[in-house]
Amino acid sequence: MSEDVKLHVQEVQKQPQNSKTRPVNYTHTYAYIQIFGHGSRGETRSIFLHTDHRNYLFNCGEGIQRLVFEHRVKLTKIENIFITRPTWRNIGGLPGVALYFQDNGVSSVQLHGPEGSMGVMESTENFMTLNDLTLKSADVSKTYKDPILTVNYVLISKSRKEIECDDVYSDLPLENISLNDNQTRSVSETSCSPENKVKEKEPETKSKTTDLLIFICKIEKKLGHLDVQKCRDLGVPSGPLMGKLKAGEDVILADGTVIHSKDVIGENDEGPLFIVLECPDEEWMDLVIKNQAFEKYQNSGIGEKIACIAHLTPEKVLNNPKYKEWMQKFGPDTTHLIINELNTGYSGRAVYEMQHQLNLIHPKIFPLLQDQQKHMHLELHHENKFSTDETEGKKPEEKDLDASFLRHNLKVRRCKSLDIFHLRPKKGLTTEKNIKINPNVHNQDTMKIDGLADSLAELQTEISAKTKDLGDNIEEFPKIHMLGTGSCIPNKIRNVTGILFEIDEERSMLLDCGESTFHQIVRLLGETQANKVLRSLKAIYVSHLHADHHLGLIGILEEKKMVTNNPIFLIMPQQLMPFVHYYSTRCNKILDNCELVCNSDILLDHSSLTPTKLKLVLDALNLSEISTALVVHCPFAYAIALTLTDGRKICYSGDSMPCDGLQKLAHHSFLLIHEATMEDALESEAVARGHSTISQAINTGVKAKVNFTLLTHFSQRYAKLPLLTDTEESGNDYSNVGVAYDLMSISLSKLPLLPLFYKTLKVMFNEFREEVCKKAIKRGD
Template sequence: MPQISSLRLLLSSANHHALLTSPLTPKPPLSLSHLFKIKHPFLHTYTHKPRRLLFAAYSRKPKNIERPGSLSGSRRRSSSSSKTENKGKPAMEEGSSSAIAESVGFNKRRAEGKDKNDGPRKNLQLKVRKLNPVNTISYVQILGTGMDTQDTTPSVLLFFDKQRFIFNAGEGLQRFCTEHKIKLSKIDHIFLSRVCSETAGGLPGLLLTLAGMGEEGMSVNVWGPSDLKYLVNAMKSFIPNAAMVHARSFGPPVDSSGATDELFVPINDEVVKISAVLLRPRYSKVSKMTKEGSSDLDDSLVGVNHLENKISAERMQSTAEFALKPGDLAVVYICELPEIKGKFDPKKAAALGLRPGPKCRELQLGNSVQSDHQDIMVHPGNVLGPSVPGPIVLVVDCPTPSHLQELSSIHSLTPYYSDPSEQSKEMCKKVDCVIHLSPASVTCTTEYQQWMSRFGEVQHVMAGHQLKNVEIPILKSSARIATRLNYLCPQFFPSPGFWSLPQLKSLSSVSRGPSEFSLPASCQVITAENLLKFHLRPYAQLGLDRSGIPEVTSRPKIIEDLITEIPEIVDASEHITQLLHHGNNIANGGSMTLQANNVVIEEPWLHETALPSCLEGITREDMEIVLLGTGSSQPSKYRNVTSIFINLFSKGSILLDCGEGTLGQLKRRFGIEGADEAVKGLRCIWISHIHADHHTGIARILALRRDLLNETPHERLVVVGPRQLKIFLDAYQKLEDLDMQFLDCRQTTEASLKTFESGENKDVNGSVGVQNDQKDGSNLFAKGSRMESYWKRPGSPADASVAFPLLAMLKRVLREAGLEALISFPVIHCPQAYGVVLKAADRTNSTGKKIPGWKIVYSGDTRPCPELVAASHGATATFEDGMVEEAIARNHSTTQEAIEVGDAAGAYRIILTHFSQRYPKIPVFDETHMHKTSIAFDMMSVNLADLPMLPRVLPYLKLLFRDEMIVDESDDVNVATAAAI
């Protein structure tokens, strides 16, 4: 064996994402015939779509293959085989790395973004349902998104026999609905109580999912205040316009000086009347540390109140305090069901001279008729019993004390109060239920509780962020898997970071329960629980229904069930603990002969190579990779979409991709307070490409960081991504400030960084690095190649010199984090798709010996290409053998390609991730490379110090999931990922 001089960490996925540590002595590529031989009868072979070069996963061929480019988001579809190039070529050939990359086929039209019109074009139509005015069943239900993590606001479902209405669509809504079998296809309208990342973070993914359903797709009405237009304009950068043609807003613009005490009625039909009352705060509080609009303060430094700028900052605050901005508007929604008419009395009708027939029907419809035997008019009141008023439900979102001032004084709500001093009883509308989405900081105030008491005898449901069920996971399926993994191997699968008892106690002073509310005895107040219902119809069942609330499944119960199901797991867990405690001995060629009962301890392919020199003297505080999302395309109940958290501990952290729900995953991993600290410590966010499963969680992360650092001197966070991402972020920042600075990936390529280091700026058209890239040897993007035109497009910023200050800032930030460089490189997937290299600085040990720094390569979604091979020496995300054609069509990599590229590059470890959502538990693959490979799960944490022991956990993972190799047929998309370390 050649001596390993350094470590290469490679992450790959179905779209190729890669992580590497410093270079290893390259090995010749292995023969493909040795891969994917199934050794375990209880395992299936899975295919997957490579998305990242550091992680590889598997998925089988989907039932309906999507055409490429039908959606710019993650619901990608394959083009026909006639539109792919070189699909029959082998995935790799023996020889040089560039020969390996150039021998594979790829979909050029998809890579160039020219596949939008391939295949039939969908005509998204708004669903039209047959109304059922009778509505035998109707209720409102709490959808508890964010109840355990507080990363997003809960949603509220208004259910009818033939219609569904959703109030708010925060991050995780899709995943929640999949977990609890709530059919997204039944949704007709989505109402936003505010337009911000907290209430609308899950909307882009939801629209993409609905647009991908069925042959023609589906669309829904999206309602919100006037600032909804800013969100729509931002989403247009990556969502087809057809998916949003039914976005509708109401009310005057936020900067309008007109009165807002007006009732808007978006929905009024035989089923329900939904009215909206705008809450326009008296002022928009601007932090004294914010310096937007001031030319006196440094452009990158936020919150620094320099003495020389104190006067201008105070002047700005005094004027800005009353200046409303987009995102400040909130809405109270009033849902009124029609009254139930009294029962028809045939005896009274006969006494008034009416024969059974059409006239009786007219009376039931509310129309007067002429008597058949008497010269009189018969009115409905003569033959019908007393009518029952229709139930009324309010959904209230009052986010700040400023909104509360408006809420208390608005006249549009007067008819719904029970206070006789304000109106006669005849004018009063009886409200049955008020659902409060307002946070505890507002609901616990005396003013808010006084307002609540004005409704009289009403059921109040407190669903806002406060102390409630935070220890109970909302996503029970993923929590169950996390608990089982933690029992088996806590070192790689830490216990989920739900609130601990000390954290609960520390918040008790600011988060009070309803029992402490100062309300009249007639007011019934309860804390919302996940899936709590309030029945509206039948009228006899009017009231609360707790039957749908999930049972509380404790950790001890999950462990008890696991041991009953797999008795050998006890010995397996003990043996893994012993292995990890003796890891240094094994890593250096030692052996262990421990034998646990009924457990296969070692498999023939588990042998250890020499320890890379970059791991010499490594500590547990150097670097940890936390896989927040390991699924592909869209969230599932088992796996979230793409996100990798590079934890540098005291030196900060970096996010590689940021799919929807990334913040929630951070809070599940580190706890509420721990996640807040992680977000505050972010040094950089890097996004690979514009597909929705890679970036739609970024706004929520940036918004939280802004709020956490609001009163603290700090710098705007650097976001590195493709230029399409800048279009989205620029448009979104018109809605809410994200406190960030954008740097185009093109400005972080190796050639561009060389230009920056040399101080040259010869190309003023923004193509710095492109020409150099084409000069740096033969590749698929070089002159005369199939992809020659791929990079011949204007870059961003227009003048490379504009990026120089940001590059200097990025270099300093990386240096403070102990990193030498962040280098982006182009890959073949879609226009402006990239991979990234993170290099750690060299260090010196106690004897003065220089230790090379580790190197991580994350490939993003890609086909094997020279740029990827040059950056990582081969680690790609992949599909399985049977998915080669689809992998080419979607410009992903197969698992086989991912493993081979990583092995050819001499990668020390390979982590398989970015799994198809059809195969949520564990894939199966040939064991040829299992001595260096492992499988990723959400929340898996890989510390550099544990890398030598990583592959030894795999046999035990197979044991853990031996009875759970079940395909989840409810999921729509199949993707996989591979990673090499």
């Protein structure tokens, strides 16, 4: 666990962990909405409601856990999560957040969403166990009320159609799944412990979920403050009489004087209202804007006013004149918060600052991120576009509004991540927490690190010499993009596992796809190139059932469906299919043109795939061979080897302890991508968790006689720099070993450059390295 994560956990653990231990009778003095992910294609879109004693979450998209760690939001104060629609954009982060709740002592969370929202979580039982967390489904036919918040649900339904089973799933012999199958006999006994066993329940086929839930929320009334000085001036003594006045009761003094509560109490805050709504497309628009639930807040001026409306609504709907007219009916005092694909800005700082530092090492292997270039360009565009009289007198945060919204006299904000709308006290929108990144200042600070300038100069000389040695052998493809290089949980610097393998310009595949894998692709390559990747994607490989290796799968399939209908192979354990199938049949049909290849069907020397199907896979990927091997980590865990048509073999370990199966599979590989979760001093911890140390990973490569070993999947305690033991101490030869970082792009021909970097990385991150070493000394390593 990284130091940032530890600090965050220690902070949240100071809070009461469930409602039973929290006070019920309290005064809530503040409430504000915070945009947690502005909704662009490479970001999540979630909303927090923060109050003194409880927090509430509206939608829980992929990547939210990573942002929570970076911005130190108290997830453990959440007892209620509200879902507008059970699409992956809204619930993709829920499994990871549920595991976080469980790990941090939260005993119960209530889920408020349309039918199907809870079912998605129930379908994760093959790879997630929530023994210590109860997820309860709220009854959305009744108003929700607690001491802070009242929520009226507006349930909107379309007509429903029965959904047929997807062919990719219906042929699976799930009733035969067992930990006693021959295919699992090579797995160690520790990895087959009861808590790891795979459940076999098949989700029943029901009608597709076609409901939309809108939330009309009201913060509870707050009594005005008691004016103590005024009480004293009127002769009220301190004590019970003042308490009664504060509670709204009139009192009689000893001399018979009547003191009225209203004379010594300030004005009550009746409680602001806000709405969270999603209008997914124009087909839903009439159902939303014609719903009578909103009429009392519109036009007449008699009903209560809405402070703000958060629109999780695409631009095409927002630009429809009927929708704008409906927005206008709420009046000029309502602020409309837009959370959609046209928003720009950053949700986190660390990933960009890290990439700017690494870019100094090698500008092509660690390229500046494309979504940052887009944000900078669009922000400049907005500044130029609205430097006219039309924005005279407007607040700075209003100057990027679409002119048509201004003409409709609408108070609209295209949100950036961390925007805050203050409900109590009523301060409206503030942007002081918005993230600004100044590359020049950051690079100047980096170059002040003692000895870095000299080390970089020496490194550039070595890179030039090595590049010259490579000569004409440098080629653009095949290319590896490391999208996530951390283990277990996402960190602000390292995301969970994901590797994009571009075989050539027309073919690519993913090797594992942890949560936010698609966000990382957009961040690294930009939207245009990300669409090209989706069209080139011929296969997605999932190594095993642990959530940090596949919670980005559904998001990838949804994004691919929007861009292309090209067929794709899903190479993964069949035990993952009930989860994917449930989502496809109940929420969004994503398995069209997908074909399952079970990892167990292409075992080395034991392939059961038909020659015809094997040829289809190989032709699609332009490979000459593909095979897997069972590894020692957990049940149904595999490594994979891909052999290019030129004979070069790329082997990926997934998560694994050292084992004969992996060594045999990797034999004579050109590249072995191997997990290296722990430093060498923590070998016993690595064994307990079924992982490898750095030296164990390197030794597997040596024994398998591989050409190059790329280390990845580091414990988040090594976010900036994994600890490679000195050669004198470990006996390791690092001349053909590289260390992976998130958002690193490298062709196979440039792999020899990577061993040159570590010496300079140690200088760049020396302060971090010293802290890690101090902790090792403290442990007694």
